[in-house]
Amino acid sequence: MSYIQPKEVLNQMIQAGTIKSNLSVKDLLIRGFLAGAILSCATTLAFSAVTQTGLGLIGALVFPVGFVIIILLGLELVTGTFALAPLAVIARRATIGGMLENFFWVIVGHLVGSIVYAALYYVAVTNFGHIHDQPVIKYIIKLAETKTNGYSALGSDGMIAVFVKAVLCNWMVTLGAVMAFTSSSVTGKILAMWLPILIFFAQGFEHAVVNMFVIPAGIMYGAQVSLGDWWVWNQIPVLLGNFAGGVLFTGILLFITHGLSGTATVKHENSKTV
Template sequence: MSFKSPAEVTNSACSVAVAKCSLKFYQMLLLGILAGAYIGFGGFLYTVVTQDLSKYAGMGLSKLLGGASFTVGLMLVVIAGGELFTGNCLIPIGIMKGCVTPGAVAKNWIFVYFSNLIGSILLAYLIFYSGLASELVGANALKIASNKMALAFGPALFRGILCNWLVVLAVWMSMAAEDVASKIFSIFFPIMAFVASGFEHSIANMYFMTIGILLRHNEALIAQAGLTDQALNVLSLKGFMNNIIPVTLGNIVGGVLFVAVFYYLAYKDKLSD
């Protein structure tokens, strides 16, 4: 076959877990900042593509094309190189095999998560000061951020689970691919599916919500977005935390349980020593 079998990918995932847990602090910091920014680039492109598309193509096609545009974020992470918290929800497979410790995984998650946050915020500020988040794009950014921060805990949690099930599957399938073109296709469809479906990604939300908070005092954009006072009030640090906590928890469950645990249990008898 021109790609790795699921059993072979399971072995590769264990090797990747060892490599990721062996990264030095500065490597996790730099690669985590890059990954946060890369996902932010996907988020900004999504905002640009969907700013008025539903008016011409309908809501369904708008979501589909928006999801397709967002895939560039994970492509940059996987192919150019980056450390992404949601993708790293796969590495607990190394704990189950016994090749990495829970402490090493926790250290990677903590360093990478907050490095992703730095990269996401950095990208949001760069977009804000570039002036590109104006008119319809800025209004769309405000609506996206407000909708995310208004989500109740339960829906945010379950959308986070569904999201990272697909995101980690995209990473899993990209590990099966033997060439760059195959990796791109492996990433494209699961990521397009999660975005078009309306699932919630913690690192993407770091960008979306930060740019929304930065734009919340722009009266012209608020009027263009048609936000009510209630929708506007959620654009705050409290709204940020109300979303990011359940979505992050959901992302962990989705990636660890439905990919790492399930595939380890399915193929543990075929793992190399």
């Protein structure tokens, strides 16, 4: 059978966190760049589905294709690592410094990949600026303003709202990353990953890497959003909320309920190679 038991899943989570925390800067940048660009492409696919059908759920059904590609190719998605690397630190298989280095360089890679894709996408769908009524471009502009100015207009309540939406988002996203470990078959991995990602996207929760595309792309396309608004009212609180949701609700709770024997196994298996 291809199903993998939860205790072994925890072993794989810790092992993955260990490997990620020891990658070179070059690999973190390349894998982060590719993941940012691929997730951005999946985002415009989802937005195309929404603007063509008028149904947000259709966009949510197709969006997980980007996440699946990222996981199956072994790329780096910082939001998924938020649940994995801290467990490697807890299990003493990685250092805090290695974990933070992963976060930093992967985020840099995500930003570059997302912005490069945003520029290429604009050229592609507007024929280099000659088509001015492209629906997805208009959708991105409106969404970028909603994700920043919409929260700032609410003051402290807006800051709380964006943080909570980020927590809920990455609770699901990290479950998607973990569900990939529950099957040894490619088909099983795809189906298992698809479900939590659909849940977060369909409900409009806040994902840091998606926003690394949506908001700078919106600014590039003409949204009335400043760089300060992007980071203060979205990117920073969303990164913090994504981290909290991933490490607390997925990483720590699974570690507590499945953890001690799994940790011992990982330490034994990796003692000669890490």
